[in-house]
Amino acid sequence: MTDAAIRPRTDLRRTAERYLSTPATGIETRHAFSFSGHYDPKNTHFGALLACNEERLAPGAGFDEHRHRDTEILTVVLEGALAHRDSDGHSGVVRPGMVQHLGAGSGVTHTERNVGGAEVPVRFVQMWLQPDVFDAPPAYGLRRVEPAADGLTLLASGLPRDADTPALRLRRSDAALWLVTAGPWLPLPELPAAEYRYAHLTAGSLGFRTVRGPQGGGRSMEPGDSARISGDAFADPTAGEHGAELLLWEMHSPVSYG
Structure with missing residues (x-):
């Protein structure tokens, strides 16, 4: 699909519009897309992004062992600590200021739990991306992030241009995940251009x-809100009185079927 075929548009979705599920005691999940028993045929993905879940696990709660295949899974913790363990022998504790990548590849099982002994919930955002390399060996990565001075920090990427950076490597050659920050009342840094961008x-x-120009209506975002950005939209983004922090997907092609 070319840029000319995409109508510039910003689709704002409020956190309260997400589907709320409680799959087990102590777990609350808000889903941005169709997920598990919740299916909306008009809301299955955006670009190559298959899921963006806001998760809350109470002390002692977590997801028991479950299996994934051919999915790139990125996890960013906002509060608390999340313990990960998988069938490939990887384990780690994800805390605020870190990003975790699990490339499910040919298949992997894992558990995710509020870290043992915690007295507070863990809150995190988990995003699933379709790879363009399938049936590969499972992969795991965990890194601490030092925010860039210019407010645009690369977290993970499969783009060839980013091969020599500290970013976690994705098995999709035209997608990258960024952390974007700006101080109070300041404009966001210039965002990477892409046919599909997803901001959370x-x-x-x-x-x-x-959109750019006088036709563009003014909108505002609060924590948990997201924007699905097609083409050259999302104009003049500016932080509010307490600054802004967002996760931004840069994607140059949509989900591929078959």
Whole structure:
């Protein structure tokens, strides 16, 4: 699909519009897309992104062993600590300021739990991306992130241009995940251009225009809100009084079927 075939558009979705599920005691999940028993045929993905879940696990709660295949899974913890263990022998504790990548590849089982002994919930965002390399060996990565001075920090990427960076490596050659930050009342740094961009606000607030020029309507975002951005939209994004922090997917092609 070419840029010319995509109508510039910003589709704002509020956190309260997400489907809320409680799959087990102590677990609350808000789903941005169709997921598990919740199916909306008009909301199955955006670009190559298959899931963006806001998760809350109470002390002692977690997801028992379950299996994934051919999915790139990125996890960012906002509060608390998340313990991961998988069938390939990887284990780690994800805390705020870190990003975790699990490339399910040919198949892997794992558990995710609020870290043992915790007295507070763990809150995290988990995103699933379709790879373009299938049936590969499972892969795991965990890194601490030092936010860039310019407010644009690369977390993970499969793009060849990013091969020599510290970013976690994705098995999709035209997608990257960024952490974007801006101080109070400041404009966001210039965002990477892409046919599909997905922004999820994790802290602060943000104002923007839906498209460039006088036709663009003003919108605002609060934590948990997301924007699905097609083409050259999402104009003049500016942080609110407490600054802004968001996760931004840069994707140059959509989900592929067959």
